[in-house]
Amino acid sequence: MYWSRPVGWLLDHAAYRTVVTGRSNVPKSGPVIFAGNHISYLDGPVMFGAAPRPMHVLVKKEMFAGFLGRVLRASGQLPIDRSGDRAALQRAKQVLDAGRCVGILPEGTRGSGAADNISNGVAWLAMASGATVIPVAILGTRTGDEHRDSIPELRRRLHVSFGAPLSVNRQHGEPGRVSMDRAAAEIRAALAGHIQEAVRATGRQLPGAISDPLAPTQPRHQEVAGIPADHH
Template identity: 80%
Template sequence: MWSRPVGWLLDRVLYRTVVTGRFNVPSSGPVIFAGNHISFLDGPVMFGAAPRPMHILVKKEMFTGFLGRVLRASGQIPIDRAGDRSALELCRHMLDAGRCVGILPEGTRGSGTAGNISNGVAWLALMSGATVIPVAILGTRIGDEHRDSIPGLRRRLHVSFGAPLIVARRNGESGRVSMDRAAAEIRAALAGHVQDAVKSTGQSLPGDSCTGPRPMQRRQEEVAGTPADHH
Protein backbone atom coordinates (compact mmCIF):
# COMPACT_ATOMS: atom_id res chain seq x y z
CA MET A 1 0.00 0.00 0.00
CA TRP A 2 2.82 2.43 0.83
CA SER A 3 4.51 1.91 -2.54
CA ARG A 4 1.63 3.44 -4.51
CA PRO A 5 2.10 6.93 -2.98
CA VAL A 6 5.84 6.60 -3.59
CA GLY A 7 5.14 5.91 -7.25
CA TRP A 8 2.83 8.92 -7.38
CA LEU A 9 5.57 11.08 -5.78
CA LEU A 10 8.06 9.96 -8.42
CA ASP A 11 5.73 10.70 -11.33
CA ARG A 12 4.05 13.87 -10.08
CA VAL A 13 6.59 15.61 -7.85
CA LEU A 14 10.09 14.56 -8.91
CA TYR A 15 9.05 14.42 -12.56
CA ARG A 16 6.21 15.81 -14.63
CA THR A 17 4.63 12.69 -16.06
CA VAL A 18 1.87 12.91 -18.63
CA VAL A 19 -0.21 9.74 -18.55
CA THR A 20 -2.62 8.70 -21.29
CA GLY A 21 -4.70 5.63 -22.03
CA ARG A 22 -5.59 4.65 -18.47
CA PHE A 23 -9.07 3.75 -19.77
CA ASN A 24 -7.46 0.87 -21.71
CA VAL A 25 -6.55 -0.91 -18.46
CA PRO A 26 -9.26 -3.32 -17.21
CA SER A 27 -10.47 -2.36 -13.75
CA SER A 28 -10.31 -5.98 -12.62
CA GLY A 29 -8.87 -9.30 -13.68
CA PRO A 30 -5.30 -10.28 -14.57
CA VAL A 31 -3.23 -7.79 -16.54
CA ILE A 32 0.30 -7.95 -17.93
CA PHE A 33 1.86 -4.50 -18.45
CA ALA A 34 4.52 -4.81 -21.17
CA GLY A 35 6.64 -1.67 -21.48
CA ASN A 36 9.51 -0.57 -23.69
CA HIS A 37 12.89 -0.11 -22.03
CA ILE A 38 15.21 2.89 -22.35
CA SER A 39 16.17 3.74 -18.75
CA PHE A 40 16.51 2.14 -15.33
CA LEU A 41 13.61 4.37 -14.25
CA ASP A 42 11.14 2.77 -16.68
CA GLY A 43 9.84 0.21 -14.20
CA PRO A 44 9.26 2.67 -11.33
CA VAL A 45 7.69 5.24 -13.67
CA MET A 46 5.33 2.63 -15.15
CA PHE A 47 4.48 1.46 -11.65
CA GLY A 48 3.58 4.98 -10.53
CA ALA A 49 1.55 5.81 -13.63
CA ALA A 50 -0.57 2.65 -13.78
CA PRO A 51 -4.15 2.80 -12.48
CA ARG A 52 -3.62 -0.55 -10.74
CA PRO A 53 -0.74 -1.82 -8.60
CA MET A 54 1.59 -4.34 -10.17
CA HIS A 55 4.44 -6.72 -9.39
CA ILE A 56 7.42 -6.03 -11.66
CA LEU A 57 10.06 -8.59 -12.62
CA VAL A 58 13.49 -7.25 -11.61
CA LYS A 59 16.85 -8.99 -11.96
CA LYS A 60 17.84 -10.71 -8.75
CA GLU A 61 21.13 -8.81 -8.45
CA MET A 62 19.15 -5.74 -7.43
CA PHE A 63 17.79 -7.45 -4.32
CA THR A 64 20.67 -6.60 -2.01
CA GLY A 65 21.07 -4.10 0.80
CA PHE A 66 18.57 -1.32 1.36
CA LEU A 67 17.33 -1.31 -2.23
CA GLY A 68 16.67 -5.03 -2.06
CA ARG A 69 14.57 -4.60 1.09
CA VAL A 70 12.58 -1.82 -0.59
CA LEU A 71 11.97 -3.93 -3.70
CA ARG A 72 10.78 -6.91 -1.68
CA ALA A 73 8.61 -4.76 0.58
CA SER A 74 6.94 -3.19 -2.46
CA GLY A 75 6.09 -6.58 -3.93
CA GLN A 76 8.60 -6.73 -6.78
CA ILE A 77 9.79 -10.13 -8.05
CA PRO A 78 13.45 -11.18 -8.34
CA ILE A 79 14.38 -13.24 -11.38
CA ASP A 80 17.55 -14.99 -12.50
CA ARG A 81 18.07 -14.06 -16.13
CA ALA A 82 20.17 -17.19 -16.70
CA GLY A 83 17.00 -19.26 -16.31
CA ASP A 84 14.26 -18.88 -13.73
CA ARG A 85 11.00 -20.66 -14.48
CA SER A 86 10.04 -20.39 -10.79
CA ALA A 87 9.74 -16.60 -11.07
CA LEU A 88 7.44 -16.91 -14.08
CA GLU A 89 5.39 -19.53 -12.25
CA LEU A 90 5.03 -17.10 -9.34
CA CYS A 91 3.83 -14.43 -11.79
CA ARG A 92 1.37 -16.91 -13.24
CA HIS A 93 -0.09 -17.61 -9.80
CA MET A 94 -0.46 -13.87 -9.22
CA LEU A 95 -2.23 -13.46 -12.54
CA ASP A 96 -4.47 -16.43 -11.78
CA ALA A 97 -5.46 -14.53 -8.62
CA GLY A 98 -6.50 -11.53 -10.73
CA ARG A 99 -3.45 -9.39 -10.02
CA CYS A 100 -1.16 -7.41 -12.32
CA VAL A 101 2.40 -8.11 -13.43
CA GLY A 102 4.79 -5.68 -15.13
CA ILE A 103 7.57 -6.74 -17.47
CA LEU A 104 9.99 -4.92 -19.76
CA PRO A 105 10.29 -7.66 -22.40
CA GLU A 106 13.11 -6.06 -24.39
CA GLY A 107 15.26 -7.24 -21.49
CA THR A 108 17.89 -4.52 -21.53
CA ARG A 109 17.97 -0.78 -21.97
CA GLY A 110 18.27 0.33 -25.58
CA SER A 111 16.45 2.49 -28.10
CA GLY A 112 13.06 1.35 -26.80
CA THR A 113 11.63 0.47 -30.20
CA ALA A 114 10.65 -3.06 -29.06
CA GLY A 115 12.37 -4.56 -32.08
CA ASN A 116 13.01 -7.74 -30.10
CA ILE A 117 11.30 -9.13 -27.00
CA SER A 118 11.65 -12.28 -24.95
CA ASN A 119 9.14 -15.12 -25.07
CA GLY A 120 8.63 -14.90 -21.31
CA VAL A 121 5.83 -12.37 -21.68
CA ALA A 122 4.18 -14.57 -24.33
CA TRP A 123 4.37 -17.61 -22.04
CA LEU A 124 2.72 -15.68 -19.22
CA ALA A 125 -0.02 -14.36 -21.49
CA LEU A 126 -0.79 -17.78 -22.96
CA MET A 127 -0.72 -19.66 -19.66
CA SER A 128 -2.77 -17.13 -17.69
CA GLY A 129 -5.14 -15.72 -20.29
CA ALA A 130 -4.30 -12.27 -18.92
CA THR A 131 -4.92 -9.10 -20.86
CA VAL A 132 -1.69 -7.60 -22.21
CA ILE A 133 -1.40 -3.82 -22.11
CA PRO A 134 1.46 -2.36 -24.20
CA VAL A 135 3.04 0.58 -22.40
CA ALA A 136 5.07 3.29 -24.14
CA ILE A 137 7.50 5.04 -21.79
CA LEU A 138 9.19 8.14 -23.18
CA GLY A 139 11.50 10.80 -21.77
CA THR A 140 13.30 8.75 -19.13
CA ARG A 141 16.31 8.94 -21.44
CA ILE A 142 16.67 11.28 -24.40
CA GLY A 143 19.15 12.11 -27.14
CA ASP A 144 22.61 10.69 -26.53
CA GLU A 145 22.26 10.35 -22.76
CA HIS A 146 24.14 7.39 -21.32
CA ARG A 147 22.09 4.34 -20.38
CA ASP A 148 23.06 4.89 -16.75
CA SER A 149 22.03 8.55 -16.72
CA ILE A 150 19.39 9.86 -14.32
CA PRO A 151 16.78 12.18 -15.86
CA GLY A 152 16.92 15.72 -14.53
CA LEU A 153 14.31 16.54 -11.92
CA ARG A 154 11.01 17.92 -13.21
CA ARG A 155 11.65 16.59 -16.71
CA ARG A 156 8.45 15.88 -18.62
CA LEU A 157 7.92 12.15 -19.05
CA HIS A 158 5.22 10.36 -21.03
CA VAL A 159 3.53 7.06 -20.19
CA SER A 160 0.89 5.77 -22.57
CA PHE A 161 -1.19 2.64 -21.99
CA GLY A 162 -2.19 1.08 -25.29
CA ALA A 163 -5.12 -0.97 -26.54
CA PRO A 164 -5.59 -4.29 -24.71
CA LEU A 165 -4.43 -7.49 -26.38
CA ILE A 166 -5.36 -11.08 -25.58
CA VAL A 167 -3.41 -13.96 -27.09
CA ALA A 168 -4.54 -17.58 -27.06
CA ARG A 169 -3.39 -20.92 -28.38
CA ARG A 170 -5.14 -22.01 -31.56
CA ASN A 171 -6.53 -25.47 -32.28
CA GLY A 172 -3.92 -27.78 -33.72
CA GLU A 173 -1.10 -25.39 -32.94
CA SER A 174 2.00 -26.67 -31.14
CA GLY A 175 3.22 -25.01 -27.99
CA ARG A 176 6.32 -23.60 -29.70
CA VAL A 177 4.33 -22.20 -32.61
CA SER A 178 1.84 -20.63 -30.20
CA MET A 179 4.66 -19.10 -28.19
CA ASP A 180 6.39 -17.63 -31.21
CA ARG A 181 3.14 -16.29 -32.67
CA ALA A 182 2.06 -14.75 -29.34
CA ALA A 183 5.48 -13.12 -28.90
CA ALA A 184 5.26 -11.69 -32.43
CA GLU A 185 1.78 -10.30 -31.76
CA ILE A 186 2.86 -8.69 -28.49
CA ARG A 187 6.02 -7.29 -30.07
CA ALA A 188 4.05 -5.80 -32.95
CA ALA A 189 1.50 -4.26 -30.57
CA LEU A 190 4.18 -2.77 -28.32
CA ALA A 191 6.36 -1.50 -31.18
CA GLY A 192 3.37 0.04 -32.94
CA HIS A 193 2.14 1.68 -29.76
CA VAL A 194 5.58 3.14 -29.03
CA GLN A 195 5.71 4.70 -32.49
CA ASP A 196 2.19 6.09 -32.08
CA ALA A 197 3.21 7.61 -28.74
CA VAL A 198 6.31 9.18 -30.30
CA LYS A 199 4.14 10.81 -32.96
CA SER A 200 1.44 12.01 -30.58
CA THR A 201 3.79 13.40 -27.92
CA GLY A 202 6.62 14.68 -30.08
CA GLN A 203 9.03 12.98 -27.66
CA SER A 204 11.64 11.02 -29.59
CA LEU A 205 13.38 7.86 -28.48
CA PRO A 206 17.07 7.97 -27.48
CA GLY A 207 19.65 7.69 -30.22
CA ASP A 208 21.35 4.42 -29.35
CA SER A 209 20.12 0.92 -30.06
CA CYS A 210 20.19 -2.38 -28.23
CA THR A 211 22.00 -5.20 -29.98
CA GLY A 212 20.15 -7.80 -27.94
CA PRO A 213 21.40 -10.81 -25.97
CA ARG A 214 23.87 -13.35 -27.27
CA PRO A 215 22.30 -16.42 -28.97
CA MET A 216 22.68 -18.73 -25.95
CA GLN A 217 21.39 -16.05 -23.58
CA ARG A 218 18.44 -15.43 -25.90
CA ARG A 219 17.54 -19.12 -25.87
CA GLN A 220 17.67 -19.15 -22.07
CA GLU A 221 15.45 -16.09 -21.90
CA GLU A 222 12.88 -17.75 -24.15
CA VAL A 223 12.52 -20.31 -21.38
CA ALA A 224 12.97 -18.09 -18.34
CA GLY A 225 11.60 -14.77 -19.52
CA THR A 226 13.43 -11.47 -19.30
CA PRO A 227 12.92 -9.21 -16.26
CA ALA A 228 13.05 -5.48 -15.84
CA ASP A 229 16.74 -4.73 -16.28
CA HIS A 230 18.62 -2.19 -14.20
CA HIS A 231 22.27 -2.75 -15.15
Protein backbone atom coordinates (compact mmCIF):
# COMPACT_ATOMS: atom_id res chain seq x y z
CA MET A 1 0.00 0.00 0.00
CA TYR A 2 2.99 2.33 0.31
CA TRP A 3 2.81 3.30 -3.39
CA SER A 4 -0.54 4.93 -2.59
CA ARG A 5 0.98 7.41 -0.14
CA PRO A 6 2.43 9.66 -2.90
CA VAL A 7 -0.94 9.47 -4.69
CA GLY A 8 -2.66 10.70 -1.54
CA TRP A 9 -0.13 13.51 -1.21
CA LEU A 10 -0.74 14.58 -4.82
CA LEU A 11 -4.49 14.64 -4.22
CA ASP A 12 -4.05 16.88 -1.19
CA HIS A 13 -1.35 19.19 -2.51
CA ALA A 14 -1.58 19.14 -6.32
CA ALA A 15 -5.26 18.59 -7.06
CA TYR A 16 -6.26 20.56 -3.94
CA ARG A 17 -4.61 22.98 -1.55
CA THR A 18 -4.83 21.17 1.76
CA VAL A 19 -3.74 22.78 5.01
CA VAL A 20 -2.84 20.11 7.57
CA THR A 21 -2.46 20.73 11.31
CA GLY A 22 -1.95 18.53 14.37
CA ARG A 23 0.30 15.89 12.84
CA SER A 24 2.32 15.88 16.06
CA ASN A 25 -0.74 14.50 17.88
CA VAL A 26 -0.41 11.20 16.03
CA PRO A 27 1.68 8.55 17.83
CA LYS A 28 4.72 7.56 15.79
CA SER A 29 4.16 3.86 16.46
CA GLY A 30 1.50 1.50 17.71
CA PRO A 31 -2.12 1.03 16.61
CA VAL A 32 -4.08 4.16 15.75
CA ILE A 33 -7.69 4.71 14.68
CA PHE A 34 -8.19 7.88 12.67
CA ALA A 35 -11.85 8.88 13.17
CA GLY A 36 -12.92 11.63 10.78
CA ASN A 37 -16.12 13.51 10.07
CA HIS A 38 -17.94 12.80 6.82
CA ILE A 39 -19.28 15.44 4.43
CA SER A 40 -18.01 14.36 1.00
CA TYR A 41 -16.84 11.48 -1.17
CA LEU A 42 -13.30 12.84 -0.80
CA ASP A 43 -13.06 12.72 2.99
CA GLY A 44 -11.41 9.30 3.18
CA PRO A 45 -8.82 9.96 0.43
CA VAL A 46 -8.04 13.44 1.81
CA MET A 47 -7.57 12.08 5.34
CA PHE A 48 -5.41 9.28 3.92
CA GLY A 49 -3.17 11.73 2.08
CA ALA A 50 -2.83 14.12 5.02
CA ALA A 51 -1.96 11.59 7.74
CA PRO A 52 1.66 11.24 8.87
CA ARG A 53 1.27 7.44 8.88
CA PRO A 54 -0.20 5.08 6.28
CA MET A 55 -3.65 3.76 7.07
CA HIS A 56 -6.21 1.22 5.91
CA VAL A 57 -9.50 3.07 5.43
CA LEU A 58 -12.85 1.34 5.89
CA VAL A 59 -14.73 2.08 2.65
CA LYS A 60 -18.31 1.12 1.79
CA LYS A 61 -18.30 -2.14 -0.13
CA GLU A 62 -20.23 -0.63 -3.07
CA MET A 63 -17.05 1.23 -4.05
CA PHE A 64 -15.13 -2.02 -4.58
CA ALA A 65 -16.25 -2.55 -8.16
CA GLY A 66 -14.43 -2.29 -11.48
CA PHE A 67 -11.19 -0.37 -11.80
CA LEU A 68 -11.77 1.69 -8.66
CA GLY A 69 -12.31 -1.49 -6.66
CA ARG A 70 -9.02 -2.92 -7.86
CA VAL A 71 -7.22 0.29 -6.90
CA LEU A 72 -8.82 0.31 -3.46
CA ARG A 73 -7.87 -3.29 -2.76
CA ALA A 74 -4.33 -2.81 -4.08
CA SER A 75 -3.86 0.21 -1.82
CA GLY A 76 -4.93 -1.77 1.25
CA GLN A 77 -8.37 -0.27 1.87
CA LEU A 78 -11.00 -2.40 3.62
CA PRO A 79 -14.57 -2.95 2.33
CA ILE A 80 -17.39 -2.67 4.84
CA ASP A 81 -21.14 -3.20 4.67
CA ARG A 82 -22.60 -0.12 6.35
CA SER A 83 -25.70 -2.06 7.43
CA GLY A 84 -23.50 -4.08 9.79
CA ASP A 85 -20.28 -5.95 9.11
CA ARG A 86 -18.61 -7.81 11.93
CA ALA A 87 -16.12 -9.43 9.54
CA ALA A 88 -14.88 -6.03 8.35
CA LEU A 89 -14.36 -4.86 11.92
CA GLN A 90 -12.48 -8.05 12.70
CA ARG A 91 -10.21 -7.42 9.69
CA ALA A 92 -9.63 -3.88 10.92
CA LYS A 93 -8.81 -5.23 14.38
CA GLN A 94 -6.18 -7.53 12.84
CA VAL A 95 -4.58 -4.49 11.21
CA LEU A 96 -4.52 -2.69 14.55
CA ASP A 97 -3.23 -5.77 16.39
CA ALA A 98 -0.27 -5.66 14.00
CA GLY A 99 0.51 -2.11 15.18
CA ARG A 100 -0.80 -0.37 12.06
CA CYS A 101 -3.45 2.30 11.47
CA VAL A 102 -7.10 2.23 10.44
CA GLY A 103 -9.15 5.13 9.12
CA ILE A 104 -12.89 5.27 9.73
CA LEU A 105 -15.67 7.79 9.12
CA PRO A 106 -17.89 6.80 12.06
CA GLU A 107 -20.86 8.95 11.01
CA GLY A 108 -21.37 6.28 8.35
CA THR A 109 -22.96 8.47 5.69
CA ARG A 110 -22.26 11.93 4.30
CA GLY A 111 -24.05 14.63 6.28
CA SER A 112 -23.38 17.89 8.07
CA GLY A 113 -20.05 16.61 9.40
CA ALA A 114 -20.77 17.78 12.94
CA ALA A 115 -20.49 14.24 14.39
CA ASP A 116 -23.94 14.39 15.92
CA ASN A 117 -24.34 10.66 15.40
CA ILE A 118 -21.64 7.99 15.20
CA SER A 119 -21.55 4.23 14.89
CA ASN A 120 -20.72 2.09 17.91
CA GLY A 121 -18.38 0.17 15.61
CA VAL A 122 -15.54 2.63 16.21
CA ALA A 123 -16.00 2.21 19.97
CA TRP A 124 -15.92 -1.58 19.70
CA LEU A 125 -12.81 -1.40 17.53
CA ALA A 126 -11.02 0.93 19.94
CA MET A 127 -11.82 -1.17 23.01
CA ALA A 128 -11.13 -4.50 21.34
CA SER A 129 -7.74 -3.42 20.00
CA GLY A 130 -6.58 -0.92 22.61
CA ALA A 131 -5.74 1.49 19.78
CA THR A 132 -5.34 5.22 20.28
CA VAL A 133 -8.15 7.21 18.67
CA ILE A 134 -7.26 10.40 16.81
CA PRO A 135 -10.24 12.65 15.98
CA VAL A 136 -9.87 14.18 12.52
CA ALA A 137 -11.70 17.32 11.38
CA ILE A 138 -12.07 17.54 7.60
CA LEU A 139 -13.37 20.86 6.24
CA GLY A 140 -13.89 22.22 2.75
CA THR A 141 -14.58 19.01 0.84
CA ARG A 142 -18.21 20.21 0.71
CA THR A 143 -19.37 23.73 1.49
CA GLY A 144 -22.54 25.78 1.65
CA ASP A 145 -25.49 24.15 -0.06
CA GLU A 146 -23.43 21.85 -2.31
CA HIS A 147 -25.09 18.48 -2.85
CA ARG A 148 -23.79 15.52 -0.86
CA ASP A 149 -22.71 13.85 -4.12
CA SER A 150 -20.72 16.85 -5.35
CA ILE A 151 -16.95 16.81 -5.82
CA PRO A 152 -15.10 20.02 -4.89
CA GLU A 153 -13.55 21.99 -7.72
CA LEU A 154 -9.82 21.53 -8.23
CA ARG A 155 -7.43 23.71 -6.24
CA ARG A 156 -9.98 24.42 -3.52
CA ARG A 157 -8.43 25.00 -0.11
CA LEU A 158 -9.17 22.12 2.25
CA HIS A 159 -8.37 21.74 5.93
CA VAL A 160 -7.46 18.56 7.80
CA SER A 161 -6.80 18.78 11.54
CA PHE A 162 -5.63 15.89 13.71
CA GLY A 163 -6.83 16.27 17.29
CA ALA A 164 -5.57 15.18 20.68
CA PRO A 165 -5.23 11.41 21.17
CA LEU A 166 -7.94 9.57 23.06
CA SER A 167 -7.91 6.14 24.74
CA VAL A 168 -11.07 4.30 25.73
CA ASN A 169 -11.11 1.28 28.01
CA ARG A 170 -13.62 -1.03 29.57
CA GLN A 171 -13.88 -0.38 33.27
CA HIS A 172 -13.71 -3.24 35.75
CA GLY A 173 -17.11 -4.82 36.28
CA GLU A 174 -18.79 -2.65 33.66
CA PRO A 175 -21.29 -4.46 31.39
CA GLY A 176 -20.28 -4.65 27.74
CA ARG A 177 -23.17 -2.56 26.42
CA VAL A 178 -22.52 0.15 29.01
CA SER A 179 -18.83 0.17 28.06
CA MET A 180 -19.59 0.46 24.38
CA ASP A 181 -22.14 3.24 24.83
CA ARG A 182 -19.76 5.16 27.12
CA ALA A 183 -16.83 4.73 24.73
CA ALA A 184 -18.95 5.84 21.77
CA ALA A 185 -20.08 8.90 23.72
CA GLU A 186 -16.47 9.78 24.58
CA ILE A 187 -15.34 9.40 20.97
CA ARG A 188 -18.31 11.38 19.65
CA ALA A 189 -17.66 14.19 22.14
CA ALA A 190 -13.95 14.30 21.26
CA LEU A 191 -14.64 14.34 17.52
CA ALA A 192 -17.48 16.88 17.74
CA GLY A 193 -15.42 19.14 19.99
CA HIS A 194 -12.41 18.96 17.70
CA ILE A 195 -14.56 19.79 14.68
CA GLN A 196 -15.86 22.86 16.50
CA GLU A 197 -12.29 23.91 17.31
CA ALA A 198 -11.28 23.47 13.65
CA VAL A 199 -14.27 25.55 12.48
CA ARG A 200 -13.23 28.34 14.86
CA ALA A 201 -9.58 28.15 13.87
CA THR A 202 -10.10 28.08 10.10
CA GLY A 203 -13.29 30.09 9.67
CA ARG A 204 -14.60 27.32 7.42
CA GLN A 205 -18.23 26.45 8.02
CA LEU A 206 -19.75 23.00 7.90
CA PRO A 207 -21.95 22.49 4.81
CA GLY A 208 -25.52 23.64 5.02
CA ALA A 209 -25.00 25.50 8.31
CA ILE A 210 -27.69 28.18 8.48
CA SER A 211 -27.40 28.92 12.19
CA ASP A 212 -24.64 28.72 14.79
CA PRO A 213 -22.52 25.71 13.69
CA LEU A 214 -21.03 25.49 17.17
CA ALA A 215 -24.33 24.99 18.94
CA PRO A 216 -24.31 21.80 21.05
CA THR A 217 -26.32 18.82 19.85
CA GLN A 218 -27.67 15.75 21.55
CA PRO A 219 -25.62 12.62 20.78
CA ARG A 220 -27.24 9.57 19.24
CA HIS A 221 -25.44 6.29 18.66
CA GLN A 222 -26.04 3.74 15.95
CA GLU A 223 -25.82 0.04 16.63
CA VAL A 224 -23.53 -2.11 14.53
CA ALA A 225 -25.22 -5.32 13.49
CA GLY A 226 -23.30 -8.44 14.38
CA ILE A 227 -21.30 -6.86 17.21
CA PRO A 228 -22.70 -8.05 20.52
CA ALA A 229 -22.56 -5.44 23.26
CA ASP A 230 -20.61 -7.72 25.59
CA HIS A 231 -18.04 -8.73 22.98
CA HIS A 232 -14.53 -7.94 24.18
